[in-house]
Amino acid sequence: MGKIRTPYLLLLPGFGFLFTFFILPIINLAQTSTQTRVSGGDTGQYEQTLRFTNYLDAFVENKEQFGRSFLYAIIATVLALAIAYPLAYAIAFKAGKYKNLLLVLVVAPFFTSFLLRTIAWKQILGEEGFVVPTLRSLGIISESTTLTSTSFAVVMGMTYNFLPFMTLPLFASIDRIDPRTLEASGDLYANGLTTFRRVTLPLSMPGVVAGTLLTFIPAAGDYVNAAILGNPNTKMLGNVIESRYFKIVDYPTAAALSFTLMAAILILVTLYIRKAGTEELV
Amino acid sequence: MVKASIEARGDLRLTRLTKSYGDFTAVDDLSLTIPKGSFFALLGPSGCGKTTTLRMIAGLEEPTAGSIHLGETDITTTKPYQRPINTVFQNYALFPHLTIFENIAFGLRRRGQKDVKEAVDKVLNLVELPHLAERKPTQLSGGQQQRIALARAIVNRPALLLLDEPLGALDLKLRRQMQIELKWIQKEVGLTFVHVTHDQEEAMTMADTIAVMNEGQIEQMGSPAELYDNPETAYVANFLGQSNLIKGTISGNDGDSLIVDLYGQKIALPKNRSHAIDNSTYAGIRPEKFRISLLETPVHGNVLTGGRIEDVSYIGVSTQYQVEMPWGQELMVFEQNDDGVAPFNKGDAVNISWAPTFTFALRGDEDVTAGSEVEPEDLDEE
Amino acid sequence: MSQKLKDATIPTIPLGARIQRWIGRNLIRIYAVFAFTYLFIPVAYTFAFSFNDSGKSNLIWKGFTLGNWQNPCGAPEVCNALGNSIKIGFLATFFSTILGTMIAFAIGRHKFRGRSTSNLLIFLPMATPEIVMGASLLSLFLVLKINPGFWPTVIAHIVFCISFVVVTVKARIASLDPRLEQAAMDLYANEFETFRRVTLPLVAPGIAGAALLAFSLSFDDFIITNFNSGTLTTFPKFIYVSAARGIPAQANVIGSAMFFLALTIVIVGQLVNRRKVR
Numbered sequence: 001m002g003k004i005r006t007p008y009l010l011l012l013p014g015f016g017f018l019f020t021f022f023i024l025p026i027i028n029l030a031q032t033s034t035q036t037r038v039s040g041g042d043t044g045q046y047e048q049t050l051r052f053t054n055y056l057d058a059f060v061e062n063k064e065q066f067g068r069s070f071l072y073a074i075i076a077t078v079l080a081l082a083i084a085y086p087l088a089y090a091i092a093f094k095a096g097k098y099k100n101l102l103l104v105l106v107v108a109p110f111f112t113s114f115l116l117r118t119i120a121w122k123q124i125l126g127e128e129g130f131v132v133p134t135l136r137s138l139g140i141i142s143e144s145t146t147l148t149s150t151s152f153a154v155v156m157g158m159t160y161n162f163l164p165f166m167t168l169p170l171f172a173s174i175d176r177i178d179p180r181t182l183e184a185s186g187d188l189y190a191n192g193l194t195t196f197r198r199v200t201l202p203l204s205m206p207g208v209v210a211g212t213l214l215t216f217i218p219a220a221g222d223y224v225n226a227a228i229l230g231n232p233n234t235k236m237l238g239n240v241i242e243s244r245y246f247k248i249v250d251y252p253t254a255a256a257l258s259f260t261l262m263a264a265i266l267i268l269v270t271l272y273i274r275k276a277g278t279e280e281l282v
Numbered sequence: 283m284v285k286a287s288i289e290a291r292g293d294l295r296l297t298r299l300t301k302s303y304g305d306f307t308a309v310d311d312l313s314l315t316i317p318k319g320s321f322f323a324l325l326g327p328s329g330c331g332k333t334t335t336l337r338m339i340a341g342l343e344e345p346t347a348g349s350i351h352l353g354e355t356d357i358t359t360t361k362p363y364q365r366p367i368n369t370v371f372q373n374y375a376l377f378p379h380l381t382i383f384e385n386i387a388f389g390l391r392r393r394g395q396k397d398v399k400e401a402v403d404k405v406l407n408l409v410e411l412p413h414l415a416e417r418k419p420t421q422l423s424g425g426q427q428q429r430i431a432l433a434r435a436i437v438n439r440p441a442l443l444l445l446d447e448p449l450g451a452l453d454l455k456l457r458r459q460m461q462i463e464l465k466w467i468q469k470e471v472g473l474t475f476v477h478v479t480h481d482q483e484e485a486m487t488m489a490d491t492i493a494v495m496n497e498g499q500i501e502q503m504g505s506p507a508e509l510y511d512n513p514e515t516a517y518v519a520n521f522l523g524q525s526n527l528i529k530g531t532i533s534g535n536d537g538d539s540l541i542v543d544l545y546g547q548k549i550a551l552p553k554n555r556s557h558a559i560d561n562s563t564y565a566g567i568r569p570e571k572f573r574i575s576l577l578e579t580p581v582h583g584n585v586l587t588g589g590r591i592e593d594v595s596y597i598g599v600s601t602q603y604q605v606e607m608p609w610g611q612e613l614m615v616f617e618q619n620d621d622g623v624a625p626f627n628k629g630d631a632v633n634i635s636w637a638p639t640f641t642f643a644l645r646g647d648e649d650v651t652a653g654s655e656v657e658p659e660d661l662d663e664e
Numbered sequence: 665m666s667q668k669l670k671d672a673t674i675p676t677i678p679l680g681a682r683i684q685r686w687i688g689r690n691l692i693r694i695y696a697v698f699a700f701t702y703l704f705i706p707v708a709y710t711f712a713f714s715f716n717d718s719g720k721s722n723l724i725w726k727g728f729t730l731g732n733w734q735n736p737c738g739a740p741e742v743c744n745a746l747g748n749s750i751k752i753g754f755l756a757t758f759f760s761t762i763l764g765t766m767i768a769f770a771i772g773r774h775k776f777r778g779r780s781t782s783n784l785l786i787f788l789p790m791a792t793p794e795i796v797m798g799a800s801l802l803s804l805f806l807v808l809k810i811n812p813g814f815w816p817t818v819i820a821h822i823v824f825c826i827s828f829v830v831v832t833v834k835a836r837i838a839s840l841d842p843r844l845e846q847a848a849m850d851l852y853a854n855e856f857e858t859f860r861r862v863t864l865p866l867v868a869p870g871i872a873g874a875a876l877l878a879f880s881l882s883f884d885d886f887i888i889t890n891f892n893s894g895t896l897t898t899f900p901k902f903i904y905v906s907a908a909r910g911i912p913a914q915a916n917v918i919g920s921a922m923f924f925l926a927l928t929i930v931i932v933g934q935l936v937n938r939r940k941v942r
Contacts, residue, residue, distance in 0.1 A: 004776070006770075006774060007770040007771075007773075007774035007776040008770075008776065010766040010767065010769055010770035010774075011766070011767055011770045011782060013763055013766065014763035014764065014766055014767040014826060014830075015767070015782070015785065017763055017822065017823070017826070018785060018789070018823065018826060021801060021804075021819055021820070021822075021823045022788070022789055022797070022823050024804060025797075025800035025801045025803065025804040026792075026796075026800050028800065028803050028804045028807060029796075029799065029800035029803050029804075032803050083699060083702070084699075086692055086695050086696070086699070087695070087696055087699040087700075089692060090692045090693060090695065090696040091696070094692055094693055094696070100934055101931075102696075102700075104927070104930050104931060104934070105700060105703075105704075106703070107930075108704075108707075108923065108926075108927055108930075109703050109704060109706070109707050109923075110880060110884065111880060111922055111923040111925075111926035111927060112706075112707050112710055112919045112920065112922065112923040113883075113884055113899065113900055113903060113919050113922070114884055114886075114900075115886055115900050115903040115904055115907070116706075116710050116903055116911075116915065116916065116919040117706035117707065117710065118706075119903065119907055119911060120705075120706035120707075120709040120710050120713075121706055123709070123713075123723060124705065124706065124709055126723075128723060128724050160702070160703075160706075163703065164703075178373070178375060180371050180372070180373065180375035181375045181376070181377055181378070183340075183342050183362070183369075183371070183375065184369070184371055184375040184376075184377070184434075185377070185388070186341075186342070186361070186362040186363050187340060187341075187342070187362050187363070187367070187368055187369045187435075188363075188368065188388045188389035188392060188434070188435075188438070189288075189363045189389050189392035189393050189438070190363055190388070190392045191361070191363050194392060198388070199377055199379075202379045203377075203378065203379055213791075217791055217792075217793060218793060218794060220793060221793025221794055221795045221796060221887075222793075222794075222795075222887075223795065223887070224886060224887065224904070227904075228904075228907060238793075238795045238887075241795055241799060242795070242890075245799060245802065245891070251803060251806075254799060255799070255800075255803060258795065258796045258799050258800065259796075261793060261795075261796060262792065262793065262796050265791075265793065266791075269791070297675055298674045298675065300674070311674075344677070344685055345677065346677075347674050347675070347676060347677065348674060348675055349675035358675070358677060359677060359678070359681040359685075
């Protein structure tokens with residue numbers, strides 16, 4: 001009898017906590033999203049009227065930021081994948097006894113506050129940094145071009161900040177590949193590119209899926225990079241939700257936007273996993 | 283260039299091949315010709331350089347110096363995928379994400395061959411596993427995986443097939459069965475097989491020619507019978523089976539024979555079986571070539587007297603005796619149990635006799651333990 | 665035959681082929697050096713500017729000083745914010761590690777009905793964008809008339825740390841050989857003793873790693889904190905707020921110090937682990 005109860009007893013405190021402070025808030029957020037302002041009430045006073053058009057209004061009003069959030073997140077994810085894959089491959093197959101040390105180094109930048117690093121990028125890419133004057137003197141960018149306060153800077157910041165999230169699962173996957181299968185591929189008349197396409201990549205798909213999800217989800221909801229490295233025209237959905245909460249105190253719209261964001265992410269992620277899953281992951 | 287190398291055919295010729303890793307020389311100035319169509323074995327303990335040699339032939343390692351030719355084509359620096367050479371890897375290295383069919387079709391598809399299905403079906407029949415085509419490698423037993431790895435390689439009809447300890451992961455019974463099958467398949471498809479192994483019995487069962495490797499060099503090369511009956515060094519004598527090596531001095535000549543003095547007793551051996559360079563020598567006799575007899579029994583050929591049986595182990599088909607000689611050395615003797623029971627007992631005083639033609643003579647400055655202390659069961663991890 | 669061949673000259677590999685091969689072999693290593701450079705540029709920048717004799721705004725290099733390191737609390741609010749972050753980090757780590765480890769043992773060591781649902785409940789917080797999590801918790805606190813501040817922030821941090829703890833500890837439990845526990849029981853240890861003497865010591869590195877991860881997640885969190893902390897300032901929040909008018913160099917000092925401290929802990933931890941394994 002005791003044996004059967006043990007797992008439930010172990011789960012109870014943690015799941016009780018998660019239910020109270022994760023599930024309940026989400027339900028509550030759903031409720032808030034259909035409320036309307038109490039007529040004649042104070043700022044921040046809302047009542048439940050089941051007004052589902054809140055969603056439509058919120059979406060129509062912010063569809064630009066919506067599109068931008070997903071566009072930036074997708075570009076940043078693709079860039080991070082492109083940068084992280086060779087890196088993970090190098091650590092898994094070429095690092096020898098330094099493998100663990102290099103893995104620590106991938107995570108190490110995390111230990112400096114990510115805000116400090118993002119601001120460091122802002123200053124490095126800014127007018128006083130060394131990058132812009134160098135590029136200008138080389139004639140690569142024109143005198144009037146700036147790097148900060150651009151969508152380029154926002155996407156670059158996101159790519160940078162989520163790079164370790166991409167690298168670690170990729171590494172875990174690539175590290176499990178038996179290097180002899182890659183040799184076998186070469187032995188069977190596949191050149192480097194074909195070996196990558198036919199053997200390495202399919203075998204590392206679990207890492208690719210995990211890495212892209214771990215990058216895409218936080219990137220789509222991010223607003224810090226846009227706030228620090230962007231301009232008013234690079235605002236993402238996160239920025240809107242934040243200002244609805246704190247500046248405009250429009251809780252229903254903020255809640256509706258949050259929900260739409262979550263739903264959109266869930267749909268995209270499901271589609272993506274299903275697509276990637278057809279390759280029959282090992 | 284690419285086209286030329288991939289269609290190269292003929293004998294494989296290694297010329298002064300060397301591979302060093304820093305200070306360590308894995309393969310040391312190795313020259314070797316493997317004739318087209320033969321079954322060739324590289325035999326040696328782990329770390330002797332045999333796997334490195336194989337990997338250089340496959341193109342998976344780059345030689346530090348030397349050259350590799352296939353027929354008239356120099357393939358020393360050719361990429362693995364541009365060589366008409368396929369490998370059966372030690373742990374098979376089947377692609378876990380592909381079906382058995384696709385594993386086998388892999389090389390054919392890369393070369394843009396037509397009739398892939400027909401070729402794959404044919405080779406699956408050859409290895410007698412046509413029903414497994416749609417399975418994944420992890421669903422197969424070790425023996426099945428081994429055959430698929432073989433099928434995946436031979437379906438490409440390479441000029442050369444390399445086998446890297448292909449049977450190492452199988453249990454003894456399966457290994458014996460696969461040895462016979464591999465030999466049969468080699469005859470059937472008529473390819474050149476180069477087989478790397480640490481298992482002397484496996485090499486002797488399958489290969490036409492064996493090269494025994496030691497510390498990056500070839501110690502001796504020849505047919506299994508030549509190597510076993512007439513080893514040139516103590517290393518070969520000990521690594522291939524067991525040998526009794528007795529210190530002696532060459533004391534005279536008698537026509538085609540040499541007379542050797544072993545602790546005061548004279549024996550004869552054919553001149554062409556002596557590899558000694560001066561008078562000092564080790565006389566070598568395989569344990570099963572000895573005959574034991576009681577003192578009163580008349581005997582022919584070479585005789586050593588004054589033995590005493592120290593230990594008797596009955597092992598069914600034969601009995602192994604340890605016989606202590608007057609000079610303190612224990613000789614090993616295998617006797618067939620044709621009469622059912624072991625005829626001698628511990629403590630018996632006996633003579634040991636054998637035919638002079640079974641004797642070989644090694645250099646007197648040899649290390650008699652060479653090749654016997656190596657642990658042949660170690661998997662090659664070079 | 666072989667003797668004759670040895671007299672011949674050794675065929676050499678052409679230089680061109682050698683260079684080509686060297687590049688082929690090392691291209692990806694060269695790439696890795698660039699990638700690591702990219703990862704560390706802002707860290708190096710932050711470290712360098714912690715020595716800037718900058719005054720109020722640490723934007724332009726004005727000269728080298730050790731003053732910021734000698735007086736890390738020199739800028740107003742920095743150390744107050746840091747203290748809050750550390751307190752919140754410890755509390756969140758403590759509770760999330762306990763709760764998460766219990767869940768990890770339940771899922772990793774027991775078969776029970778609802779196990780896949782449990783896995784889903786663990787996965788969900790990781791798949792929820794931080795802003796949604798932060799916003800939803802805030803709206804709950806508002807309904808419950810709880811003012812955002814210290815404890816709401818701690819609670820929020822526990823929520824997002826638990827899942828990471830579960831995943832980390834579960835991986836460690838999964839890598840354990842179950843025969844070790846069976847061997848302990850075979851050698852007369854009861855369930856509790858087996859857990860205390862065998863299971864727990866073996867899982868301990870996983871728990872330690874999870875705690876470290878939880879602390880760094882909590883310490884570095886901004887988005888969820890921003891929603892639930894009200895007027896309380898944490899270290900990331902302090903940086904964000906002061907970003908507009910320039911961050912004091914003391915923030916760089918603290919960021920760099922945290923970097924070296926964490927790096928030391930991880931490397932020492934790895935060395936200890938390696939020695940134990942041997």
